[in-house]
Amino acid sequence: MAIERGPPVGASIKDVALRAGVSVKTVSNVINDFQFVSDATRAKVRAALEELDYRPNLSARLLRGGRTGVVALAVPEISSPYFAELAAQFVQQAKGHGWTVLVDETQGAKDSEHVVLEGIKSHLIDGLIVSPLALTAKEIDQRRDHTPLVLLGERLAHAPVDHVSIDNVAGATTATAHLIALGRRRIAAIGSQPHISGGTAALRLRGYRAALRTAKIRYDASIVIPAKSYHRADGYAAMHALLDLPAPPDAVFCFNDLLAIGALRALHERGRQVPSEVAVIGFDGIEEGEFHTPTLSTIRPDKAEIARLALALLERRITDGPAASPREGFASFELLARQSTARS
Amino acid sequence: MAIERGPPVGASIKDVALRAGVSVKTVSNVINDFQFVSDATRAKVRAALEELDYRPNLSARLLRGGRTGVVALAVPEISSPYFAELAAQFVQQAKGHGWTVLVDETQGAKDSEHVVLEGIKSHLIDGLIVSPLALTAKEIDQRRDHTPLVLLGERLAHAPVDHVSIDNVAGATTATAHLIALGRRRIAAIGSQPHISGGTAALRLRGYRAALRTAKIRYDASIVIPAKSYHRADGYAAMHALLDLPAPPDAVFCFNDLLAIGALRALHERGRQVPSEVAVIGFDGIEEGEFHTPTLSTIRPDKAEIARLALALLERRITDGPAASPREGFASFELLARQSTARS
């Protein structure tokens, strides 16, 4: 005959109350530091809490109208260093707000993002920070779930949502201008996404073109290579394609660091010297670039600031409710000039 | 005068019931596909659900005794590529179990891991997968929270917990033997952790020593460099220290890939040729190593298998309850021989 075990759950307030010989509400009062509890009662209850190793049931608390102290961060791809580093910032800084961050991965898939937005997990979390890849302003506008939301990344026109972004056009212009300042004139770009308008890629392309225009360099679409995704392998393939051209570039602006690292790999394989023959700059400022050979020049958005701003907006949104008018935050970026664009 | 808005919450079952003109329970029955519901009623309720855009309150469902469909994965550091890639595997595969994975970061801090284990978030999730850095078997044994748990990483002796690991000793032996097979005899190690017994570092050190012993190479403690953490900068510093020795090594086994990448950077700065002068091998098989210059040899644990096994164990644990005897899973690994250990 099996030994009868109790249910595998922790003690509830009721158990504590029973043990302390007080009412359920009194226990709740002690837990929540309600003022009118006598020292004797408080001590009794504290002891019972200790003995039974009580811990609150967040579901119940939330159901009752409270908060869980948990916010979710949804990014397209956890394994991408940029998002991983960004997530780490969020986790760090959320502590200051008394929040635990749970990271969710959307795989950039529209339906996943949709699901996130539509609140599969609603009522489990206090708020939601989403870095969208595929969502449109309309979808965001039409969302029915009312979990407080902050978006990261591109400003989606007309979407009435709190929002944190960096100036991608300016960042791209800075990167391209940096290459021009080295004396390069045939500057390729890797990572355009012709079929997606208004996204990060489009903005970075615009910044690239702006810098060319300022320097009176003709825009040559044949050395602007699209990339479906932003992985090392995409940059690798794109760079090989560039090197196969009759007139290869003397510099490349990659729309993110992973593309740049793939490009560097391809250049190395083809025996091209970096930066003397081809200079390379990326975007994102991931740690990997600092240790690559050669070290990678890049535009580094201030990830800590992004996290700080987004969490502040979320906090405000939760406090003010859904009716408050949406706000936006802008994080800064910096140019990190390293070996891949050193003056040769 | 402000327009009066309803509360910012979605419709509940009660609202749906009211709209459809049926009882609350009938709505619940429709939602849960209870068999005895007439087609007419079902249709009515479905319509109301649609119109009000109903979505379930997971807190309430969980409180009532159900499941949320959410499991948490707690790793020491999200921004570490190994954990990021591992997390991605979990997110992918959890779909097959009908789970959403939320990733939590413990920062390797003992109290954070403790907090995770002690169930701050208990009652919000169906299960928990933890990759512990600092936890001891005793703490795990004494945990009071009864959320189904699976551990990743080292087998903690005597801890009666479900567990997935790889054979770290064998992996380290394979790596070291690979260096020996190249003809190297002065083989350093980077990443030992003398103050932590039984952890990953200790096992990899044991494997390293075993390989040396087999090859009849004397163990030299002066070329085994400890590392507090496993970041690129630690490997970088350690390699510089090794190169400062009177008799520097002709090969290095780094206990993870980030250490190895830092070491490669240091070697490059000091003008040492890899692999001809110094061969380098890492551990983890992160994507970054595939694109580094030179490409990094490594031991790659099967991350997909780790995720698969861990999720299967968790599923079982949830089904069988806490009394079922703990099980373990072992994932395989493979040696990836790349440029950093190419025969010169």
Added chain:
DNA sequence: GCTAGGTTTTACAACGTTGTTTACTACGTT
């Protein structure tokens, strides 16, 4: 027309928590 048997729907309770209301106590005031 009545009953048995099955189908369909509903009322109720419970999960664990906390806001609101009510009740009791002890004290000092009139």
Added chain:
DNA sequence: AACGTAGTAAACAACGTTGTAAAACCTAGC
């Protein structure tokens, strides 16, 4: 001696959901 008043404790309801059990509704068979 009756009367606040402030401090303390408890009873109750409610959050949204679903299991249990009972009620209401059918249909067929006599």
